[in-house]
Amino acid sequence: MGSLADLHCHSTFSDGRLTPAELVDLAYRNGVRILSLTDHDIVDGLPEAFSAAERYADFTLIPGIEMSTDVPGNEVHILGHFIDWHNPTFLARLRRLQESRLNRARRMVERLVQLGKPISWERVQFFAGEGAVGRPHIALALVEAGHVTSVNEAFSLYLSRNGPAYVTRDRLGPEEVIAVLLEVGGLATLAHPRELLAAGNLESLLAVLKAAGLTGMEVYYKDYLPEEIDTFRDLASRHELIPLGGSDYHGLGGPQQKEPGDIPLPIEPVHKLLALARERGALERARIAHAR
Ligand code: AMP
Ligand code: ZN
Ligand code: FE
Ligand code: FE
DSSP states (O other): OOOSEEOOBOOTTTTOSSOHHHHHHHHHHTTOOEEEEOOBTOOTTHHHHHHHHTTOTTOEEEEEEEEEEEETTEEEEEEEESOOTTOHHHHHHHHHHHHHHHHHHHHHHHHHHHTTOOOOHHHHHHHHTTSOOOHHHHHHHHHHTTSOSSHHHHIIIIISTTSTTOOOOOOBOHHHHHHHHHHTTOEEEEOOTHHHHHHTOHHHHHHHHHHHTOOEEEEEETTOOHHHHHHHHHHHHHTTOEEEEEOOBOSSOOTTOOOTTOSOOOHHHHHHHHHHHHHTTOGGGSBOOSOO
């Protein structure tokens, strides 16, 4: 049932509910043996994830990140795997993104006050904890204040891209982000392409991103149906992208949530990713299983 690999998961260092160590434990219990922690625009959870991985001899951990990017009218998320997450230029860039997230979240809280749905900045900070603040933390504060009954409702009424409390933030374009990831030796994968398919320009975007150095696309993602998986596998194959995937586990519940590893990702494309990382000299940045 579960997959041996899950290449897209979040922790408390962004908007996930589990600490990196708890995530590693849960993934391992679920049968995952190759995991990547991919928090939003932050790598600060990786040291904890790597030490937790030491508990398991037969466990591979790939350092990862999920970066938000903008194209006109839409949001594009790019996963970076095998990144050199100690690179000082990269870390400085991520710090600037964190600041921009903070400013944007403050402005969204102000909007909500103006909309008659007041929440306090302190509660948003509480839910964000030590990590990167994001809209899910604002959603949790809205639920707590009784303005909405669920995180999903908070998004559909206020926080989604077209919602009344939405504020944009500094973001790079997807090609720039791919360049940033390649600079730190990472392999770039387009995350959850369904929204982009609906917007109608996925084919041309894929051609542009492939030329910029994209090597993978999520196909086996969270709740994608078998026929969607077929569509995206075909697209990936035509654009010569490795068909990857992940649960995008956040642990916040909701109807679409999948547990770590609860996706039909086959092992062959994951081995292709590992082989490509080896070719590029990036494999050493992963913690590879001792036992095979
Ligand atoms: P941010 O990074 O602050 O723009 O927030 C984006 C995150 O919000 C995504 O990674 C998802 O985890 C979450 N999100 C986006 N849309 C929804 C939704 N409709 N319901 C619940 N969570 C969502
Ligand atoms: Zn998230
Ligand atoms: Fe995402
Ligand atoms: Fe994600």
